[in-house]
Amino acid sequence: MLHYLLDGTLVTIRPIEPGDKGLLAEGLRRLTPETAYKRFLSPKVRFSDAELAYLTEVDGHDHIAYVAVIDEQLVAVGRVVKTAPDTADLAIVVGDAWQGHGLGSWLARLLAAHAAIEGVTRIAGTMLADNRPALRVMKQVSSDIVYDDLSHGVREIVTRLAA
DSSP states (O other): OEEEOTTSOEEEEEEOOGGGHHHHHHHHHHSOHHHHHHHHSSOOOOOOHHHHHHHHSOOSSSEEEEEEEETTEEEEEEEEEEEETTEEEEEEEEOGGGTTSSHHHHHHHHHHHHHHHTTOOEEEEEEETTOHHHHHHHHHHOSOEEEEEOSTTEEEEEEEOOO
């Protein structure tokens, strides 16, 4: 599907495919260390072959992932992975040059809608406690949010999807 960002840039949003391993690896290399850390909660500079398989070979039901592509470059990835029949973890990363254009929020709403079709009623996200953009993205899913401070500045946020 095609989507226009807030600045008018046209982006292609589509389900991730096994053939996206190279795009995904290159996308990670283009992230700043800070953005990679915010997404993975640890330094991350490359994916192993097993990680690339896990991240791109999804079933579209228990593991749903979308990519955003501009000019044949992967600029964002969002995914939900079921952890229980009614609960899924949400993870989104937007390339540094594309942050603040509404892409993360758009992916969050798309993923929540797809997850709801698969029976998910609760979305969880683990993030740095001071990651305000990630919190804003979670609020795009639902305003019914519960915070649970874990440790070392990490917070889990759980939201209920509208019935």
